[in-house]
Amino acid sequence: xxxxxxxxxxxxxxxxxxxxxxxxxxxxxxxxxxxxxxxxxxxxxxxxxxxxxxxxxxxxxxxxxxxxxxxxxxxxxxxxxxxxxxxxxxxxxxxxxxxxxxxxxxxxxxxxxxxxxxxxxxxxxxxxxxxxxxxxxxxxxxxxxxxxxxxxxxxxxxxxxxxxxxxxxxxxxxxxxxxxxxxxxxxxxxxxxxxxxxxxxxxxxxxxxxxxxxxxxxxxxxxxxxxxxxxxxxxxxxxxxxxxxxxxxxxxxxxxxxxxxxxxxxxxxxxxxxxxxxxxxxxxxxxxxxxxxxxxxxxxxxxxxxxxxxxxxxxxxxxxxxxxxxxxxxxxxxxxxxxxxxxxxxxxxxxxxxxxxxxxxxxxxxxxxxxxxxxxxxxxxxxxxxxxxxxxxxxxxxxxxxxxxxxxxxxxxxxxxxxxxxxxxxxxxxxxxxxxxxxxxxxxxxxxxxxxxxxxxxxxxxxxxxxxxxxxxxxxxxxxxxxxxxxxxxxxxxxxxxxxxxxxxxxxxxxxxxxxxxxxxxxxxxxxxxxxxxxxxxxxxxxxxxxxxxxxxxxxxxxxxxxxxxxxxxxxxxxxxxxxxxxxxxxxxxxxxxxxxxxxxxxxxxxxxxxxxxxxxxxxxxxxxxxxxxxxxxxxxxxxxxxxxxxxxxxxxxxxxxxxxxxxxxxxxxxxxxxxxxxxxxxxxxxxxxxxx
Amino acid sequence: xxxxxxxxxxxxxxxxxxxxxxxxxxxxxxxxxxxxxxxxxxxxxxxxxxxxxxxxxxxxxxxxxxxxxxxxxxxxxxxxxxxxxxxxxxxxxxxxxxxxxxxxxxxxxxxxxxxxxxxxxxxxxxxxxxxxxxxxxxxxxxxxxxxxxxxxxxxxxxxxxxxxxxxxxxxxxxxxxxxxxxxxxxxxxxxxxxxxxxxxxxxxxxxxxxxxxxxxxxxxxxxxxxxxxxxxxxxxxxxxxxxxxxxxxxxxxxxxxxxx
Ligand SMILES: Nc1ncnc2c1ncn2[C@@H]1O[C@H](COP(=O)(O)OP(=O)(O)O)[C@@H](O)[C@H]1O
Ligand SMILES: [Mg+2]
Numbered sequence: 001x002x003x004x005x006x007x008x009x010x011x012x013x014x015x016x017x018x019x020x021x022x023x024x025x026x027x028x029x030x031x032x033x034x035x036x037x038x039x040x041x042x043x044x045x046x047x048x049x050x051x052x053x054x055x056x057x058x059x060x061x062x063x064x065x066x067x068x069x070x071x072x073x074x075x076x077x078x079x080x081x082x083x084x085x086x087x088x089x090x091x092x093x094x095x096x097x098x099x100x101x102x103x104x105x106x107x108x109x110x111x112x113x114x115x116x117x118x119x120x121x122x123x124x125x126x127x128x129x130x131x132x133x134x135x136x137x138x139x140x141x142x143x144x145x146x147x148x149x150x151x152x153x154x155x156x157x158x159x160x161x162x163x164x165x166x167x168x169x170x171x172x173x174x175x176x177x178x179x180x181x182x183x184x185x186x187x188x189x190x191x192x193x194x195x196x197x198x199x200x201x202x203x204x205x206x207x208x209x210x211x212x213x214x215x216x217x218x219x220x221x222x223x224x225x226x227x228x229x230x231x232x233x234x235x236x237x238x239x240x241x242x243x244x245x246x247x248x249x250x251x252x253x254x255x256x257x258x259x260x261x262x263x264x265x266x267x268x269x270x271x272x273x274x275x276x277x278x279x280x281x282x283x284x285x286x287x288x289x290x291x292x293x294x295x296x297x298x299x300x301x302x303x304x305x306x307x308x309x310x311x312x313x314x315x316x317x318x319x320x321x322x323x324x325x326x327x328x329x330x331x332x333x334x335x336x337x338x339x340x341x342x343x344x345x346x347x348x349x350x351x352x353x354x355x356x357x358x359x360x361x362x363x364x365x366x367x368x369x370x371x372x373x374x375x376x377x378x379x380x381x382x383x384x385x386x387x388x389x390x391x392x393x394x395x396x397x398x399x400x401x402x403x404x405x406x407x408x409x410x411x412x413x414x415x416x417x418x419x420x421x422x423x424x425x426x427x428x429x430x431x432x433x434x435x436x437x438x439x440x441x442x443x444x445x446x447x448x449x450x451x452x453x454x455x456x457x458x459x460x461x462x463x464x465x466x467x468x469x470x471x472x473x474x475x476x477x478x479x480x481x482x483x484x485x486x487x488x489x490x491x492x493x494x495x496x497x498x499x500x501x502x503x504x505x506x507x508x509x510x511x512x513x514x515x516x517x518x519x520x521x522x523x524x525x526x527x528x529x530x531x532x533x534x535x536x537x538x539x540x541x542x543x544x545x546x547x548x549x550x551x552x553x554x555x556x557x558x559x560x561x562x563x564x565x566x567x568x569x570x571x572x573x574x575x576x577x578x579x580x581x582x583x584x585x586x587x588x589x590x591x592x593x594x595x596x597x598x599x600x601x602x603x604x605x606x607x608x609x610x611x612x613x614x615x616x617x618x619x620x621x622x623x624x625x626x627x628x629x630x631x632x633x634x635x636x637x638x639x640x641x642x643x644x645x646x647x648x649x650x651x652x653x654x655x656x657x658x659x660x661x662x663x664x665x666x667x668x669x670x671x672x673x674x675x676x677x678x679x680x681x682x683x684x685x686x687x688x689x690x691x692x693x
Numbered sequence: 694x695x696x697x698x699x700x701x702x703x704x705x706x707x708x709x710x711x712x713x714x715x716x717x718x719x720x721x722x723x724x725x726x727x728x729x730x731x732x733x734x735x736x737x738x739x740x741x742x743x744x745x746x747x748x749x750x751x752x753x754x755x756x757x758x759x760x761x762x763x764x765x766x767x768x769x770x771x772x773x774x775x776x777x778x779x780x781x782x783x784x785x786x787x788x789x790x791x792x793x794x795x796x797x798x799x800x801x802x803x804x805x806x807x808x809x810x811x812x813x814x815x816x817x818x819x820x821x822x823x824x825x826x827x828x829x830x831x832x833x834x835x836x837x838x839x840x841x842x843x844x845x846x847x848x849x850x851x852x853x854x855x856x857x858x859x860x861x862x863x864x865x866x867x868x869x870x871x872x873x874x875x876x877x878x879x880x881x882x883x884x885x886x887x888x889x890x891x892x893x894x895x896x897x898x899x900x901x902x903x904x905x906x907x908x909x910x911x912x913x914x915x916x917x918x919x920x921x922x923x924x925x926x927x928x929x930x931x932x933x934x935x936x937x938x939x940x941x942x943x944x945x946x947x948x949x950x951x952x953x
Binding site: 280 | 749751775778779786790791792795799802803804806851
């Protein structure tokens with residue numbers, strides 16, 4: 001019976017306080033939807049099957065999902081506090097009318113449960129709808145090549161449900177504490193409930209600045225390491241938390257401290273221009289600081305997502321060129337403890353001949369090895385992955401990539417053929433080149449696998465290797481040092497006994513065939529398919545791993561995937577922006593009435609309408625644009641990490657990354673600005689309407 | 694020359710649909726001499742606030758004019774109006790009209806700040822006001838931290854600090870308890886004795902009995918006026934209540950009663 005009464009009360013109070021509940025529920029719905037999408041995507045097999053950067057993207061998505069999950073808590077607490085603040089008099093009144101405060105707790109619980117129900121249901125609904133939409137587009141573009149499992153979506157849904165149940169439990173507890181802690185009179189004093197003066201504005205401002213500076217420095221530190229940021233996930237996580245915390249501190253207390261400082265400067269403060277502006281700014285920040293901080297963090301997040309997706313989209317062709325440089329490429333990788341299986345090589349050549357392609361193909365034998373680079377000497381004689389090597393090196397140098405160099409050994413004959421040069425080498429000399437300029441100049445000598453020392457031939461007379469089309473190279477800017485070593489004869493250079501050497505990552509042999517096809521796309525595809533099926537049947541798989549792909553096929557998939565991702569990122573960003581603007585809009589409307597009485601008073605006391613309008617405009621501009629300006633700053637300082645992350649997996653072109661960053665910032669600003677124009681007009685009308693009457 | 698002259702003032706509120714226009718003021722004329730303390734009484738809806746707002750230049754009359762020291766301020770252009778208002782007129786409102794974003798001290802300074810008055814001058818003027826207003830200890834508080842009576846005294850300080858020609862008060866005791874109301878009325882008497890001209894709208898007979906002259910308004914027109922002459926507050930109180938009885942007996946709607 002009691003439950004029935006309470007549920008009735010809960011439903012009616014939500015309906016009655018619709019304007020207050022809507023922003024709160026809306027924020028919740030969007031948080032859950034975005035959390036769900038990100039989490040589901042991070043478990044999607046489509047992403048993992050990406051030819052390049054898939055793993056990084058999965059990490060990034062999961063990371064974003066976790067961040068959004070954690071971020072939801074302060075954000076929803078903020079919207080919930082606003083809600084509670086406005087409803088405090090109602091609770092106070094119940095109390096006056098004789099309902100005990102303890103007795104109101106079940107009501108609060110039911111209200112929160114109901115809100116949670118609405119939020120989770122709509123959030124998952126909208127989330128899956130968008131996810132399905134993106135997925136459908138992806139599958140269509142990728143011609144159904146990717147297999148999806150429903151299981152992963154269910155998993156994401158379950159995680160979403162549990163996580164937000166936890167979040168709403170926190171909201172319920174904070175409401176209950178507030179209800180029990182405050183006296184009835186405090187509850188009844190409607191408009192100033194919770195407007196307590198700050199405790200230590202100076203201290204927390206300084207703390208906020210320090211944390212922010214540290215976070216920014218950490219970003220540069222991670223960016224300066226020549227490795228993937230995923231290797232520094234703890235630092236990245238701390239840094240992200242640092243940025244979130246400092247943003248809150250600076251918006252909530254820093255802004256007020258700043259205003260207080262200005263107010264203390266009487267000569268500055270007591271002038272017509274600054275007096276009203278500063279005092280009302282302080283008031284506004286006091287009320288909305290945490291809301292603006294939330295919006296700022298969301299905006300930063302949106303900007304990062306947008307930048308990443310834009311870069312992914314723009315970097316597609318670069319990625320294609322680096323990973324699939326040839327129309328058709330057949331790469332045979334020797335398995336552990338073996339060298340290249342020559343009979344397999346012959347099979348490949350025969351197959352190509354039977355398709356009449358042998359004249360368009362060029363072959364290349366190469367071997368990769370990860371070696372130590374120590375003060376000017378490349379040492380290939382020890383296995384850097386072996387325990388002895390790791391133990392003998394000072395810890396701080398290992399496994400830092402600065403100390404490792406990835407070597408690709410090719411024969412002089414192949415080199416001369418591919419680069420159309422006529423270079424000769426002495427027996428004890430090798431050629432060394434690298435993509436990053438200035439690096440090879442520092443290399444003085446090279447110790448071969450057998451411990452023999454080779455002299456280095458000067459590099460500046462050698463034509464650039466850009467003519468060479470390799471598969472499986474690292475993108476430029478990834479921070480991995482990659483050297484090409486040209487030797488007279490590969491097998492004598494690496495030694496004839498490969499046992500124990502060709503284990504993973506140490507030395508691996510490759511034989512690749514690059515075929516150029518000058519026929520239509522469709523024909524290229526069918527040729528590729530024919531060759532794949534021929535090779536699968538005839539090759540001895542015990543000694544080699546074979547990968548065979550046409551560029552056309554990969555290109556289709558890649559652009560489809562990047563397009564889909566961009567689309568999704570766009571949708572997510574749009575939701576974010578709309579949400580942020582809606583929250584601001586609702587705040588404007590709810591404060592509009594209060595503000596209009598304030599402005600009415602100002603007019604009666606002798607402030608001209610012009611003065612009022614310029615004050616209103618300034619406040620609107622500030623509330624709308626301070627979050628986006630600060631988030632732009634965050635983005636700027638996070639660029640080093642973003643660059644590393646992108647460079648490691650996808651794009652290496654600095655200008656592309658800068659362009660995409662700017663592009664996403666502009667896109668965001670334009671959408672945001674239109675929303676601002678739309679909402680501020682209605683706000684101004686409200687204010688003007690009130691104070692003119 | 695009188696300090697204030699109101700000549701055949703008319704105010705018609707017309708809504709978007711012309712059919713139900715309300716005549717709030719109907720040909721009101723009167724003048725106020727320097728140093729006078731005038732109370733305006735009348736039923737709710739009789740046009741008192743409309744009259745005061747017109748004098749305060751917060752509202753433009755439909756016809757007629759108002760001269761303050763010979764200047765017709767219905768003719769002052771809009772952009773100069775704000776400055777005119779804050780240097781010649783002071784206001785006290787029923788609901789105080791203090792800005793919650795400012796401390797009481799800052800609220801009091803507001804009109805002076807808008808006039809670009811130097812800080813030391815503002816401080817000097819405030820210090821001169823503090824003894825009679827008794828708000829010295831709460832100056833750094835915000836309006837929502839003090840009582841109604843204290844708020845109203847701060848509002849009076851804000852009105853006085855510009856040394857206005859005229860103080861306009863619309864039911865200043867309306868939201869106060871009787872003790873605070875008495876204190877405020879005594880304060881008004883005190884500042885009036887120092888030569889300050891005051892026009893006060895009120896519902897309360899006891900408040901009106903502090904004034905030198907009482908104007909009775911009915912249906913937007915002046916119905917009657919009483920001069921104090923040599924009468925004491927109590928005698929004036931009796932006269933006012935008698936006048937009000939007459940005023941009400943002729944009221945078209947017996948349900949509309951005057952509060953208090
Ligand atoms: N802004 C307005 N629009 C239309 N009618 C108004 C407006 N303000 C006041 N009135 C009308 O004018 C009349 C006088 O109002 P007012 O001066 O406020 O009365 P008082 O202050 O004496 O109670 C009333 O009938 C009221 O309804
Ligand atoms: Mg009135």
